[in-house]
Amino acid sequence: MPELSVEALKSGDRDEFARLVDAYSGPIYRLATKMLGDQQDAEDVLQNTFLNAFKHIRGFEGRSSLATWLYRIAANEALMMIRKQRPETTLTDTALKDDNGEDYSPVQFVDWCCLPEDEMLSSEARSHLDQAIHRLPEKLRIVFILRDLEGLSIEETSQALDLSQTAVKTRLLRARLNLREQLSSYYGERLQDRSKAK
Amino acid sequence: MTKSAECKSLLESLSDYVDGTLSEELCEEIQRHAAECQDCRIVVDTLQKTVYLYHATASEPADVPPNVRDRLFRSLNLEDYLCN
Numbered sequence: 001m002p003e004l005s006v007e008a009l010k011s012g013d014r015d016e017f018a019r020l021v022d023a024y025s026g027p028i029y030r031l032a033t034k035m036l037g038d039q040q041d042a043e044d045v046l047q048n049t050f051l052n053a054f055k056h057i058r059g060f061e062g063r064s065s066l067a068t069w070l071y072r073i074a075a076n077e078a079l080m081m082i083r084k085q086r087p088e089t090t091l092t093d094t095a096l097k098d099d100n101g102e103d104y105s106p107v108q109f110v111d112w113c114c115l116p117e118d119e120m121l122s123s124e125a126r127s128h129l130d131q132a133i134h135r136l137p138e139k140l141r142i143v144f145i146l147r148d149l150e151g152l153s154i155e156e157t158s159q160a161l162d163l164s165q166t167a168v169k170t171r172l173l174r175a176r177l178n179l180r181e182q183l184s185s186y187y188g189e190r191l192q193d194r195s196k197a198k
Numbered sequence: 199m200t201k202s203a204e205c206k207s208l209l210e211s212l213s214d215y216v217d218g219t220l221s222e223e224l225c226e227e228i229q230r231h232a233a234e235c236q237d238c239r240i241v242v243d244t245l246q247k248t249v250y251l252y253h254a255t256a257s258e259p260a261d262v263p264p265n266v267r268d269r270l271f272r273s274l275n276l277e278d279y280l281c282n
Binding site: 014017018021025026027029030039043046047050051054104105106109110111112113120121126129144148149150151169172173176177179180183184 | 206209210212213214216236237240244245247249251254256259260261266270271273274276279
């Protein structure tokens, strides 16, 4: 990512703002797409993120990096959109209710690691990887996207979502275990297909 | 510790294990348990693979389609930068 001057951004420097938009629009659009699963909604989140960044940059205190601050705005925008589309959803995902670990215990024990990598990353498989993310409860999904797709650290993810690092770690583990279950179903079937074909 | 308690304890440390942030001692404990417990070995291996696959897809450049970029710059009154 290019070095950006926060001072220039705060003083309303349009060149610097255009550089900021070019540097971060890709990751923010990807976050929104993975979070919402709809390109039009993702575009709305993308625009609102930068409109809000433009509006509030003077209040940026540097307690996190500029990138984390932008991700925070984008995550809030995406979660707000989900809430608006499904007002009956309170985002209190049921998967988090049980803190004794029972609800995320693995149930699938198929070893699909031996599948060839090009099959695991085929376009059909990639589409399944995306669908699996979309089936995660929102609160797990946003943690997984920030940490495992956008590469934020646990600390940065906790700053972006205003969560404790312990909560981030718990949600990340549950998201990963949930995805492992989903992928085990999908790749397990691919494995069966291969053994039938032999 | 009973076997199921060991399996549960392994599960709780699994993200740190996959991320390489677990202490050496706990890593060895996980590896020792996974060598004896086939279900846990599969969970460890497939969880590592799950994270690896998502990291692989995310390592590709995150591009914004040109028409989306155009509309974004216009919405921010930055259309004079669109030729870049």
